[in-house]
Amino acid sequence: GAGVSQSPSNKVTEKGKDVELRCDPISGHTALYWYRQSLGQGLEFLIYFQGNSAPDKSGLPSDRFSAERTGGSVSTLTIQRTQQEDSAVYLCASSRRGGGYTFGSGTRLTVV
Amino acid sequence: DQQVKQNSPSLSVQEGRISILNCDYTNSMFDYFLWYKKYPAEGPTFLISISSIKDKNEDGRFTVFLNKSAKHLSLHIVPSQPGDSAVYFCAASENAGNNRKLIWGLGTSLAVNP
Numbered sequence: 001g002a003g004v005s006q007s008p009s010n011k012v013t014e015k016g017k018d019v020e021l022r023c024d025p026i027s028g029h030t031a032l033y034w035y036r037q038s039l040g041q042g043l044e045f046l047i048y049f050q051g052n053s054a055p056d057k058s059g060l061p062s063d064r065f066s067a068e069r070t071g072g073s074v075s076t077l078t079i080q081r082t083q084q085e086d087s088a089v090y091l092c093a094s095s096r097r098g099g100g101y102t103f104g105s106g107t108r109l110t111v112v
Numbered sequence: 113d114q115q116v117k118q119n120s121p122s123l124s125v126q127e128g129r130i131s132i133l134n135c136d137y138t139n140s141m142f143d144y145f146l147w148y149k150k151y152p153a154e155g156p157t158f159l160i161s162i163s164s165i166k167d168k169n170e171d172g173r174f175t176v177f178l179n180k181s182a183k184h185l186s187l188h189i190v191p192s193q194p195g196d197s198a199v200y201f202c203a204a205s206e207n208a209g210n211n212r213k214l215i216w217g218l219g220t221s222l223a224v225n226p
Contacts, residue, residue, distance in 0.1 A: 004155070042116070043156075043201065043216035059213070091155055100146075101214075103155025 002026075004104035006092050012110045013082055021077040021107045025094030032075050033101065034067055038088040046090075049075065082111045115139045116204050118217035126225055131189040133220050135202030138183065142204040146214065147176060147187045150199045159200070160187070192224045 005024040013019050025032050034046040045059035049069045060066070064082075069075040079086055089108050093101040117136045125131045135145075143164035148156035162169040162176045162185065169176050175188045189196055199221045203214040 040218070042114070042218045043203075043214075045213045048213070056213075093155070100158045100161070101148075101156075103148075103157065105153060105155050 004092055004094050004102050006090075006104035006107050008107060009105065010108045010110075012112060015084060015111055016081055018078065018080045019082055019109065021079075021090050021092075021109070023075045023077070023092030023094075023104060025073065025075070025092070026102055027073075029094035029096055029102070030072070031095045032069055033093045033095075034075070034077050035091045035093065036088040037091065037106075038085075041088075043091065046077070079109075082109075084111045087111045113138075114217070115142075115215050116202055116217040118200075118202055118220045120220050121218070122221040122223070124223045124225060125192050127194055128191045131187075131192045131196065131222055131224065133187040133189075133200050133202075133222065135185050135187075135217055136183060137185075137204050137215075139204070139206070139215070140183065141206045142215075144205045144207070145176070145178060145185050146203045146205075147174075148201045148203060149196075150201060150219070156201055189222075192222075194224050194226050197222055197224050 007022045030051045032049040035043045047067045048056040064080045067077045087110050089106040091106045093103045095101050115138050146161040147159040149159045150156040160171050160174050160176050162178050178185045199219040201219045202217040205214050
């Protein structure tokens, strides 16, 4: 597609439930990133995929968070047993190698 | 510990005047800096960048200045337009051109008044 697409745009979930957030990057972009922005915080790096290389998971805050990227394209960020502190806007971005980011509009996750 | 600091959470300027957004950093290994603009309900969009080998980069109404000795950069918008009203994020990276793990500031909300 023309841009980075994220779904859903909003998600309200009960504490303890699992959620899946989806990202469709720009076609041809080999790099894909997940960030989150909590209230009053800057953008926090979560995970980075580059081509077929092993992902950089160093930003994932706990083992409840995982992400995969299938076929080098679509990525899914999964949060298990959600907690209230997981409430944030989750942003996906893609880029050509060495190029600038293009962000999606984000998924606003609210854990109640 | 904020490695990239935008100390002004908000800024208001009149249309046609200059907007100056400031950003300070603490990590002397940062050598690539970017500014992103974010409208409500949209993801951030790239605005302008600067490498540490330069002290100025200009693109139309937008100019970024880098003062390495002071670990300070600023974004100048002149003349400011109402459509420039957005949140502006400063970001920094340790490896020029390596856009993994950009470190982001908290943003400055700019309001340009007609």
